[in-house]
Structures are given as structure tokens and as C-alpha cells.
Amino acid sequence: MVFQAQAGLELNIDGSAYLVAEHPAAPGMPYGQEGRAAVVYQVVCGGERRALKVFKPRHQVPTLVYLAEQLRSFAGLPGLAVCARTVLTPQAHIALLRRYPELTYAVLMPWIEGPTWMQVLLEKRTLPAQTCLEVANHLAGILAGLEQRGLAHCDLSGPNVLLPGLAAGTGVALVDVEQMYGPELHRPPLVPGGSPGYAHRAAPQGLWGAEADRFAGAVLLAEVLGWCDERIRQAAWGESYFDPAEVQDAGERWQLLLAVLRERWGQGIAHLVQAAWSSATPEQCPNFGQWLAALPERVPERPPDKRGAARPTTIQVEGTPSDAVQALIAVGRRFEAQGKREIAKEVYRQALEMAPAGGRQARELGELLFEPEPRVVKDVRLARAPATEYESSESMPQVPQAGATKLLGNTGITLVYVPAGTYWMGSADTDRAAEDDEKPRHEVELGEYWIGQTPVTNAQFRRFIEAGGYGTRSFWSEDGWDWVTSDESAQRLFPGDPAWNKDDCPVLGVNWYEAEAYCRWAGGRLPTEAEWEVASRGGPLSRGYAYAGSNNADEVAWYSDNSGNRPRTVKTRGGNELGLYDMSGNVREWVADWYGESYYSSSPMQNPTGPASGGSRVVRGGSWDDEEALVRCAYRDWDAQEDRPVDNGFRVAQ
Numbered sequence: 001m002v003f004q005a006q007a008g009l010e011l012n013i014d015g016s017a018y019l020v021a022e023h024p025a026a027p028g029m030p031y032g033q034e035g036r037a038a039v040v041y042q043v044v045c046g047g048e049r050r051a052l053k054v055f056k057p058r059h060q061v062p063t064l065v066y067l068a069e070q071l072r073s074f075a076g077l078p079g080l081a082v083c084a085r086t087v088l089t090p091q092a093h094i095a096l097l098r099r100y101p102e103l104t105y106a107v108l109m110p111w112i113e114g115p116t117w118m119q120v121l122l123e124k125r126t127l128p129a130q131t132c133l134e135v136a137n138h139l140a141g142i143l144a145g146l147e148q149r150g151l152a153h154c155d156l157s158g159p160n161v162l163l164p165g166l167a168a169g170t171g172v173a174l175v176d177v178e179q180m181y182g183p184e185l186h187r188p189p190l191v192p193g194g195s196p197g198y199a200h201r202a203a204p205q206g207l208w209g210a211e212a213d214r215f216a217g218a219v220l221l222a223e224v225l226g227w228c229d230e231r232i233r234q235a236a237w238g239e240s241y242f243d244p245a246e247v248q249d250a251g252e253r254w255q256l257l258l259a260v261l262r263e264r265w266g267q268g269i270a271h272l273v274q275a276a277w278s279s280a281t282p283e284q285c286p287n288f289g290q291w292l293a294a295l296p297e298r299v300p301e302r303p304p305d306k307r308g309a310a311r312p313t314t315i316q317v318e319g320t321p322s323d324a325v326q327a328l329i330a331v332g333r334r335f336e337a338q339g340k341r342e343i344a345k346e347v348y349r350q351a352l353e354m355a356p357a358g359g360r361q362a363r364e365l366g367e368l369l370f371e372p373e374p375r376v377v378k379d380v381r382l383a384r385a386p387a388t389e390y391e392s393s394e395s396m397p398q399v400p401q402a403g404a405t406k407l408l409g410n411t412g413i414t415l416v417y418v419p420a421g422t423y424w425m426g427s428a429d430t431d432r433a434a435e436d437d438e439k440p441r442h443e444v445e446l447g448e449y450w451i452g453q454t455p456v457t458n459a460q461f462r463r464f465i466e467a468g469g470y471g472t473r474s475f476w477s478e479d480g481w482d483w484v485t486s487d488e489s490a491q492r493l494f495p496g497d498p499a500w501n502k503d504d505c506p507v508l509g510v511n512w513y514e515a516e517a518y519c520r521w522a523g524g525r526l527p528t529e530a531e532w533e534v535a536s537r538g539g540p541l542s543r544g545y546a547y548a549g550s551n552n553a554d555e556v557a558w559y560s561d562n563s564g565n566r567p568r569t570v571k572t573r574g575g576n577e578l579g580l581y582d583m584s585g586n587v588r589e590w591v592a593d594w595y596g597e598s599y600y601s602s603s604p605m606q607n608p609t610g611p612a613s614g615g616s617r618v619v620r621g622g623s624w625d626d627e628e629a630l631v632r633c634a635y636r637d638w639d640a641q642e643d644r645p646v647d648n649g650f651r652v653a654q
Contacts, residue, residue, distance in 0.1 A: 003054045005041050013086070038055040049113070052107070070182070078466075082175050113164055128228060132225055146213070148470055152209065152212040157196075214287065215276055226241070229264065235256055269295070326361070413460060416452070457506055518650075526592040555573065568586055587649035588623045617641045622637075
């Protein structure tokens with residue numbers, strides 16, 4: 001029996017009334033979208049829109065329950081919001097299923113508004129080049145993140161790629177995730193036989209493995225990047241750019257797409273598409289880390305291959321293939337030394353084409369390509385007031401004022417200046433709220449430093465992930481690299497509640513190793529405990545407040561009494577005297593020091609860095625989950641450096 005939904009039908013799920021929504025273009029009809037295995041209806045509860053995926057009879061299987069439990073851990077990953085789901089089971093929803101048995105094993109999940117990529121193709125929507133580039137970067141970032149975790153969607157195609165932020169050129173979401181591959185997931189009873197226009201010839205029965213997305217992903221990225229050209233839009237077959245019978249043939253559509261990609265985006269992009277197209281198996285296709293390395297951040301002002309000698313496309317080398325690769329690496333490093341990073345990357349890409357897949361040279365080239373751009377920090381002038389950002393100036397004085405700001409490269413992080421000086425830290429014996437490890441109150445002498453205006457946010461941390469941060473050895477300490485390469489869960493799994501994964505909320509659930517690696521990637525470091533406390537107290541502008549900027553915690557802190565039991569957007573409570581935010585509450589912050597309970601009794605006065613060793617690292621600031629006393633500037637806490645408490649984050653210093 002097939003579920004016959006009607007607009008306005010009320011369904012009681014887990015004590016909440018959901019109404020089947022009316023189709024916006026067809027009054028009186030339910031808002032539903034039919035796929036191969038299911039129909040997805042929009043349902044509304046209290047103004048919140050959700051998706052109810054009702055499977056067709058042959059796809060109503062009990063394994064959907066287990067799958068939902070596994071997928072929930074992926075819901076916080078970029079592009080996988082639909083993994084946050086509830087399955088309607090006879091055990092938990094007996095009353096509803098007695099009335100509507102065809103809803104057995106239906107899935108309730110987030111509704112994602114926006115066109116599919118297939119709709120864009122069918123409607124031949126015009127997209128500017130910058131929008132195409134941003135969509136491609138988002139999609140490649142999502143797929144690279146999956147691949148780094150050993151995951152794959154396994155049914156990539158135009159209908160399964162949604163573009164919720166198309167108007168702004170941002171945002172990509174994947175749907176139809178029931179066939180996902182993962183080391184801990186069970187093989188689904190039915191694996192798609194490959195979507196028309198996106199299926200590799202070597203896998204006509206479909207793929208279920210870690211490399212399953214590489215070919216279809218390459219075709220999708222090629223379509224997206226080519227779509228800014230009118231010739232491509234007019235040549236498109238329909239539901240995909242290619243007629244399914246044309247896939248991996250050197251026909252007219254293929255030749256046109258390759259020429260457009262080379263003209264618009266350069267030989268590096270064209271090569272990746274060509275390598276995927278000519279591959280004998282999906283495993284031989286370029287990985288998504290290579291795509292991320294090749295994709296530019298902005299549309300080239302001129303075609304990349306028409307910049308003359310300043311941007312070589314090919315360097316001729318002699319000798320064995322291995323010698324040639326090594327010679328190209330040396331050439332690339334010389335360009336790096338001259339500050340010509342983009343030229344160097346092109347040389348590295350040429351070398352990667354020649355290097356044996358999976359070999360030492362290929363791994364070295366992968367690291368070179370994943371290495372972040374040089375972090376160029378803007379100069380600052382003397383600040384007239386705290387928390388004012390300045391552009392570079394030839395008349396810059398040598399020493400900025402306390403509270404002056406600068407940007408940390410292209411990370412999106414604003415740093416605040418704390419001048420050198422002598423400061424108090426710790427708690428006095430007369431402070432009734434003080435813990436023993438906060439005593440004695442003592443003076444420290446610190447050199448000048450810069451510290452993040454806010455904790456690192458989800459959006460900022462995501463750049464590290466998308467840049468291949470978890471796979472680049474140079475960002476990690478020896479112990480951190482041992483952890484990241486040995487722990488199957490090493491790459492951060494975002495909290496399952498999407499409300500905790502908003503771009504402007506602090507990143508959570510990272511351990512000390514991850515915080516340290518991010519800081520190194522960003523061109524900074526973790527602050528010392530002394531630097532953190534002095535900054536939280538306002539540095540030389542301090543007024544002696546108990547919390548960072550006030551004696552009233554509610555004015556400056558998110559904590560257990562006001563947070564609603566969840567993290568909050570940064571900078572939504574008041575700042576302190578230096579213009580720093582969220583140093584009291586919202587998220588506990590890792591610092592560089594080992595924890596020592598009695599360290600203050602023996603701490604050196606000049607630039608203290610904590611004990612030489614220990615079993616735990618210091619955590620400061622308290623969080624959304626802590627009581628008021630724990631968000632004081634002086635409060636100290638600790639965690640093992642490999643632990644990933646759900647309320648731990650960090651900020652960058654320099």
C-alpha cells in the first residue's frame with residue numbers, strides 16, 4: 001500500500017502535531033517530491049518545516065532504524081544535515097502506524113529548501129562564474145571531508161545535490177543518504193546501479209566503498225564549473241550534462257566541456273576532469289583533496305593559461321619519471337621561496353600527474369598542495385579606540401594601543417593586541433568564590449601578543465578541515481599526529497544537533513591536539529594560561545571585574561542559567577575592556593599549558609608557560625553548561641589532551 005497524503009493531514013509524531021504542507025505551486029495538493037525509493041513530503045510543526053520521507057513498500061526495511069542511529073553522528077558534518085533523523089517504528093509509534101501502516105520506517109528529518117542541481121540543469125538557469133565557483137568549492141569541500149573520514153555518499157547525482165544558498169552562491173547539501181558507505185555501516189540491501197549521466201562504466205551495478213563518489217563527483221564539479229558558459233547550458237542533455245550513453249566517450253559534448261573548463265579555469269581543473277573521464281576504475285579518479293587544492297578562491301580576472309611567462313603551464317624536464325618529479329618539486333620550492341605560491345602549485349600539480357599514485361612522491365606533493373597560503377597579516381596603525389580594525393598604512397607607528405585589531409591572514413579571525421607589561425593573575429585569599437588552585441594571586445610579566453577576539457567558530461574551523469588539515473603532517477605535533485593517524489574518530493564529528501553547528505557559534509568537541517594543529521595552520525598558536533587570563537581581565541585597561549568585562553555575569557557570559565543548555569553565537573554578549581568576547585562562558589577554551597594544581601606557588605614571573613609536563617592541559621573560561629562561579633576570569637579547569645568534551649573549544653594567539 002502506498003501512502004496517500006493530503007494537504008493539511010495531521011500526523012502525531014512523538015507528541016507533536018505535523019501537518020502535511022500544501023504545494024506552493026499547486027493549491028490543495030500535498031508538497032511532495034518523488035524519487036526512486038521514496039516520496040519526500042514537507043510537514044510543518046509550529047512553523048518549523050521538516051521532511052517526511054515515506055519509502056515505497058520494497059524499500060521499507062528494518063535496517064533503516066540501525067542506519068538512522070549510525071547516520072546521526074554525521075549530521076553535523078558539512079552538507080549532511082539530513083542525517084539528523086527519526087525513524088517511525090512499530091515499537092515507538094504504534095498508534096500512528098496502526099492508522100497509517102504505510103508510514104512504517106518512514107524517516108523524519110530536516111527540510112532543506114532550495115533547488116536540486118538537476119533542476120538547475122533542466123531549467124537551464126543562468127549562473128554567474130563566481131556562483132559556480134563557490135558551489136564547486138562547497139561541494140568539493142563536503143566530498144573531501146567525507147573521503148577523509150572514509151565515507152562516501154554512493155549515489156551522487158543531480159537530484160541528490162541541493163543548493164539551499166544558490167542566490168548567494170553558497171551552501172550545498174546532500175540528500176538520499178541511505179546508501180552511504182562507512183567503515184561501521186552495513187551494506188544496504190539495494191545499491192544504486194549508478195545514476196544516468198554520472199555512472200562509471202566499470203561499475204554498472206553501482207559502488208559501495210570509500211572511493212565510490214570520485215567519478216560522479218568529478219562529473220558534477222565539471223558541470224558546475226562549466227555552467228557559467230552559455231555554450232554549456234545550451235548543449236546540456238537534460239537531467240545531466242551528458243547523455244548517459246556518452247559517458248566516458250570523447251564526443252562533442254565532452255570536447256566542448258573540456259575546452260570551456262580549460263579556457264575558464266585553467267589546465268589544472270581540465271586535467272582533473274580528464275583524468276577522471278579516462279580512468280579505468282573509479283578508484284583511479286583524482287581524490288577530492290586534489291580538487292580542493294586546484295579550485296581557486298575567486299574567478300580569475302583573465303584565463304589562467306594566458307598570463308604568459310609569469311604563470312607557466314608546463315615545465316620540460318628530462319630523465320626518469322621519478323627524476324622528473326623530483327626536479328619539478330625542486331622548481332616548485334624555488335617559486336615558494338620567491339613568494340610565488342600559485343606558480344608553485346601549478347608546478348606541483350604537473351609533478352602529481354607524473355608521480356605514481358600512492359607513492360612517496362605523491363604523498364609529498366599532496367602535502368605541498370594542501371599547505372595553506374602564506375598568512376599575510378594586515379599592518380595596524382595606532383588605535384584611537386579599542387576594537388577598531390585598520391588597513392595597512394605607511395605611517396604606522398611601531399606600537400599599537402591596547403585593543404587594536406588586525407586580521408589573521410584569510411582565516412576570518414580578528415586578533416586583538418595586548419601590550420607588554422606587568423599584570424596580576426589568580427585570586428586573593430579574601431575571594432570567597434576562589435578555588436585553591438587559583439591561589440596565590442601573583443604578578444606576571446608578559447611580552448606583547450595578539451589574541452583572538454572570539455573563540456574559533458565552526459565556519460573558521462571548517463576551513464581547516466576543507467584545506468586538508470587532518471591529513472597534513474606539518475600542522476601536528478608528534479603526539480597529535482600519532483593520535484590523528486591511529487584514532488578512527490580523529491577527524492572531528494560535529495555535534496549531532498544542527499543548532500550547535502551554526503557558522504558563528506564556537507567550534508566544539510575538539511581536543512587539545514586539534515586546537516594546536518588549527519592554530520599552527522592559521523599561522524598562530526594557543527595562548528598560554530597567563531596570556532589568556534590577562535586578556536580576559538582586560539590587560540592594561542582592566543577594571544578588576546570578576547567576569548570578562550563585568551561583575552554581572554549575565555551581561556558578558558552565556559552560562560547554565562541563561563544559555564538554554566546550548567552554545568550561542570559569538571559576540572552576542574558584551575565584550576571586555578579590550579574588546580574581547582566570550583572569555584566568560586559560551587565555550588571552555590584550551591590553552592597551551594600543562595595543568596599543575598599548585599603551579600601558581602612556583603610560577604616564574606616572566607612569561608610563565610606552565611609546568612614542564614603533566615597529565616592534563618589547562619582549560620579556561622567556563623561554558624554554556626557551567627554554573628556562574630565557573631565562568632570567572634580566575635577559574636581554572638583541566639582535561640586530558642586527547643579528550644573531546646562537547647563544550648571545549650579554543651581561540652588563537654600570536
